[in-house]
Amino acid sequence: MYELLTRDGFAKRGKLQTIHGVVETPVFMNVGTAAAIKGAVSTEDLIDIKTQVELSNTYHLHVRPGDQVIRQLGGLHKFMVWDKPILTDSGGFQVFSLAGLRKIKEEGVYFQSHIDGRKIFMGPEESMQIQSNLGSTIAMAFDECPSSVTSREYIRESVNRTTRWLERCRSEMKRLNDREDTINRQQMLFGINQGGVYEDIRIEHAKQIAEMDLDGYAIGGLAVGESHEDMYRILEAVVPHLPVDKPTYLMGVGTPANILEAVERGVDFFDCVYPSRNGRHGQVYTNRGKLNLKNARFELDERPIEEGCDCPVCRKYSRAYLRHLFKAKEMLAMRFAVLHNLYFYNTMMTEIREAIEAGNYAEYKKKKMAGISGRDV
Amino acid sequence: MYELLTRDGFAKRGKLQTIHGVVETPVFMNVGTAAAIKGAVSTEDLIDIKTQVELSNTYHLHVRPGDQVIRQLGGLHKFMVWDKPILTDSGGFQVFSLAGLRKIKEEGVYFQSHIDGRKIFMGPEESMQIQSNLGSTIAMAFDECPSSVTSREYIRESVNRTTRWLERCRSEMKRLNDREDTINRQQMLFGINQGGVYEDIRIEHAKQIAEMDLDGYAIGGLAVGESHEDMYRILEAVVPHLPVDKPTYLMGVGTPANILEAVERGVDFFDCVYPSRNGRHGQVYTNRGKLNLKNARFELDERPIEEGCDCPVCRKYSRAYLRHLFKAKEMLAMRFAVLHNLYFYNTMMTEIREAIEAGNYAEYKKKKMAGISGRDV
Numbered sequence: 001m002y003e004l005l006t007r008d009g010f011a012k013r014g015k016l017q018t019i020h021g022v023v024e025t026p027v028f029m030n031v032g033t034a035a036a037i038k039g040a041v042s043t044e045d046l047i048d049i050k051t052q053v054e055l056s057n058t059y060h061l062h063v064r065p066g067d068q069v070i071r072q073l074g075g076l077h078k079f080m081v082w083d084k085p086i087l088t089d090s091g092g093f094q095v096f097s098l099a100g101l102r103k104i105k106e107e108g109v110y111f112q113s114h115i116d117g118r119k120i121f122m123g124p125e126e127s128m129q130i131q132s133n134l135g136s137t138i139a140m141a142f143d144e145c146p147s148s149v150t151s152r153e154y155i156r157e158s159v160n161r162t163t164r165w166l167e168r169c170r171s172e173m174k175r176l177n178d179r180e181d182t183i184n185r186q187q188m189l190f191g192i193n194q195g196g197v198y199e200d201i202r203i204e205h206a207k208q209i210a211e212m213d214l215d216g217y218a219i220g221g222l223a224v225g226e227s228h229e230d231m232y233r234i235l236e237a238v239v240p241h242l243p244v245d246k247p248t249y250l251m252g253v254g255t256p257a258n259i260l261e262a263v264e265r266g267v268d269f270f271d272c273v274y275p276s277r278n279g280r281h282g283q284v285y286t287n288r289g290k291l292n293l294k295n296a297r298f299e300l301d302e303r304p305i306e307e308g309c310d311c312p313v314c315r316k317y318s319r320a321y322l323r324h325l326f327k328a329k330e331m332l333a334m335r336f337a338v339l340h341n342l343y344f345y346n347t348m349m350t351e352i353r354e355a356i357e358a359g360n361y362a363e364y365k366k367k368k369m370a371g372i373s374g375r376d377v
Numbered sequence: 378m379y380e381l382l383t384r385d386g387f388a389k390r391g392k393l394q395t396i397h398g399v400v401e402t403p404v405f406m407n408v409g410t411a412a413a414i415k416g417a418v419s420t421e422d423l424i425d426i427k428t429q430v431e432l433s434n435t436y437h438l439h440v441r442p443g444d445q446v447i448r449q450l451g452g453l454h455k456f457m458v459w460d461k462p463i464l465t466d467s468g469g470f471q472v473f474s475l476a477g478l479r480k481i482k483e484e485g486v487y488f489q490s491h492i493d494g495r496k497i498f499m500g501p502e503e504s505m506q507i508q509s510n511l512g513s514t515i516a517m518a519f520d521e522c523p524s525s526v527t528s529r530e531y532i533r534e535s536v537n538r539t540t541r542w543l544e545r546c547r548s549e550m551k552r553l554n555d556r557e558d559t560i561n562r563q564q565m566l567f568g569i570n571q572g573g574v575y576e577d578i579r580i581e582h583a584k585q586i587a588e589m590d591l592d593g594y595a596i597g598g599l600a601v602g603e604s605h606e607d608m609y610r611i612l613e614a615v616v617p618h619l620p621v622d623k624p625t626y627l628m629g630v631g632t633p634a635n636i637l638e639a640v641e642r643g644v645d646f647f648d649c650v651y652p653s654r655n656g657r658h659g660q661v662y663t664n665r666g667k668l669n670l671k672n673a674r675f676e677l678d679e680r681p682i683e684e685g686c687d688c689p690v691c692r693k694y695s696r697a698y699l700r701h702l703f704k705a706k707e708m709l710a711m712r713f714a715v716l717h718n719l720y721f722y723n724t725m726m727t728e729i730r731e732a733i734e735a736g737n738y739a740e741y742k743k744k745k746m747a748g749i750s751g752r753d754v
Contacts, residue, residue: 035701040708042418044689065676072677073697080692233643277591298450299442312421316458319448324412331417331708 001188001215004245006357010266013356016216016247019186020077020137021087025247025268026352028054028259031276035070035080038276040331041339042080049313049351050168053085053137053291055196055271058130059094061104063113063120065131075135075183087271088136090192092143092168093220093252099212104144106161110188124168130175135183141169143192148226155196156255158204162194166209188215196221197230199237206241216247216269223252232261239266244344256285256348256372260365263352275345276282279337285344287371291319293337298323378565378592383734387643390733392623392752393593396563397454397462397514401727402624402645403729405636405722406430407462409730412447412457415653417708420459425689425722425725430514431463432648435507436471440490444510452512452560464648465513467504467546467569469520470597470629483538501545509553512560517595518546521570524627525603527541532573536582539571543586547607565592567626572608573598577639584619593624593646600630609638616643633662633749639740640729651744652722656714659703662721664748668696670714675700711733 003015013091030051037046037054041144046054054075063069063310073079077082091206095102095109099120102111122130127142143162146155149333169201170189177185191209195202209217219238222231236248242248249269250262259270275285282293286306291298303315305322313322313336348368380392393400399628407428409416410716414423414431425429433453438444450456453463458730472479472486476497479488485500504519520539525533547566554562554687568586570577586594599608612627626646627639636647652662659670663683668675670682681691690699702710704725725745732741 335417
């Protein structure tokens with residue numbers, strides 16, 4: 001399903017064939033937590049900004065509207081009217097970060113809904129069942145995502161449990177994909193590498209899961225509070241032990257600089273809420289640094305957010321208008337800023353793919369880094 | 378500039394030629410108070426939902442971002458990227474409804490900004506200057522809009538002042554349109570009839586302003602708390618005294634039923650915040666009654682808001698998805714509901730024009746009324 005087209009150093013340029021179309025990698029997946037991209041962005045808008053993969057959250061959709069509801073409505077693609085690939089996370093991360101009081105057992109996790117306090121149990125089988133009900137293109141394995149400051153002893157125990165959970169996810173998905181009434185019987189499974197900031201645990205775990213011949217491999221439990229240096233160190237240690245001929249996904253990352261660094265270390269799938277969250281707060285990305293659109297200096301600025309940018313916003317609207325919309329608290333401000341930011345990320349991924357193909361990724365990265373860390377005038 | 382194409386009873390079917398294109402009437406103008414339609418609706422969206430005229434508020438734009446700012450940026454059309462007609466109100470209504478402490482004098486009104494409490498003076502000349510800076514297609518005269526419970530004595534005095542203000546508006550607009558550096562030198566002026574619920578005062582005022590040969594005539598000071606019966610009674614009394622060969626605009630009205638009634642009484646311009654405000658609260662219009670999209674009964678409803686509706690939302694999305702978006706507090710919910718509602722209004726105006734042309738307006742109105750006052754199942 002995944003074809004490694006070319007490499008430039010460790011950087012991978014690949015192509016993932018799915019039942020919902022091809023994903024050209026490296027790719028940045030656009031986050032639509034509750035089956036919608038925040039900022040009033042529609043799926044028509046996503047086409048305009050070159051989105052390849054939409055990412056939704058299993059936990060959120062399980063608690064609202066409920067995965068059974070979405071299943072009855074024909075699955076997530078039909079529900080949100082998006083026919084390209086969708087990746088769903090396993091719910092694990094949200095269970096550990098959002099849910100109230102929780103208890104982790106061998107069978108799974110007991111916790112309370114952050115919406116209504118209702119008691120929920122989720123284990124590997126439940127996560128697979130929910131994702132199967134959603135009918136996503138790619139399902140993520142149910143894992144434990146411990147905090148980055150957890151002790152070595154706990155991490156080792158947790159990683160072993162995550163491995164046992166992965167086996168159960170695989171069996172359950174096989175069972176579900178064999179059923180005739182399953183929405184997407186070609187659903188793919190990505191396993192998740194854990195191990196905190198401990199290289200040896202990470203590597204041992206990577207070797208174990210690499211043998212399971214999954215559809216893709218993610219690195220989880222990073223970008224959860226550790227330093228960027230720790231993150232890059234772990235990537236350098238662990239990526240070489242994950243199959244090069246499978247997708248390599250760094251979950252929840254990150255800034256444009258993080259992505260550029262991680263691509264260089266062999267990662268080719270990304271997702272992050274930064275572009276949409278920052279956009280909603282008026283922060284937009286350009287190749288000459290970030291801008292805060294609320295800034296008074298844009299009052300009479302007739303230029304687009306970035307000269308030469310071909311996004312639906314920069315093609316028509318001025319910084320002055322965007323600043324006004326933010327000051328007047330018009331929702332349109334958020335929509336425009338989110339559209340620009342996601343376009344910026346998606347376009348950067350296109351540039352990255354071209355640079356890898358041309359064999360000049362290092363040069364491209366250097367130039368891009370210099371631009372984005374600049375200060376726009 | 379205005380051509381009366383045909384009549385069906387009192388109902389008018391007209392065409393207003395403007396420097397920004399033709400307006401086919403009866404028309405519903407879509408309200409974009411602060412140079413944006415609330416609900417993250419862009420001007421591209423407005424094209425999709427068949428908007429003919431956008432309406433912005435002089436008072437809001439004067440206090441933020443400032444009409445001088447918009448003038449320096451080339452005017453409202455360029456600012457918000459909309460090349461079709463724009464009508465700006467005079468600021469009068471907002472001064473009387475939104476602003477803090479105010480004092481009405483012969484020269485104009487002293488009041489405080491609702492944004493920062495700053496003292497502002499606005500009279501006929503200032504209102505015309507601001508609207509000229511905005512460069513709208515149609516400017517409204519600066520009038521006093523007294524509450525509907527004001528005494529007869531006060532109303533008479535106020536209406537006389539409004540007439541004197543209208544003379545000053547006309548002189549000032551002439552002066553401004555003669556200037557070479559004016560953004561829209563073809564700006565049109567609509568006068569406003571006042572007089573509360575007193576037919577004789579209304580009629581006397583209508584006769585006075587009708588002689589001034591303005592580009593159009595509005596009926597103001599209705600839909601401000603009086604009963605619908607009072608409103609229809611006043612329309613029946615006053616519309617025959619306004620020039621039939623000029624646009625007839627009922628300000629701030631209203632529900633679909635109000636519009637149907639007013640068209641029958643000779644009105645052909647409308648504006649109202651209902652479709653966008655109701656949409657943002659989950660209330661949507663159909664030809665079988667209104668729906669509240671938050672309702673639990675839509676959880677599994679795969680139908681569009683209205684079967685057969687060709688709006689950008691009904692073409693693709695289900696009630697179930699819209700309900701979910703509202704429950705999950707996704708901004709996209711509001712955008713979709715606003716788009717549908719404005720499309721519903723704009724389409725009703727198309728139907729109205731066709732019915733007048735076909736000479737069967739009474740029949741159309743009866744059928745439409747029965748539909749919209751129904752209860753959807």
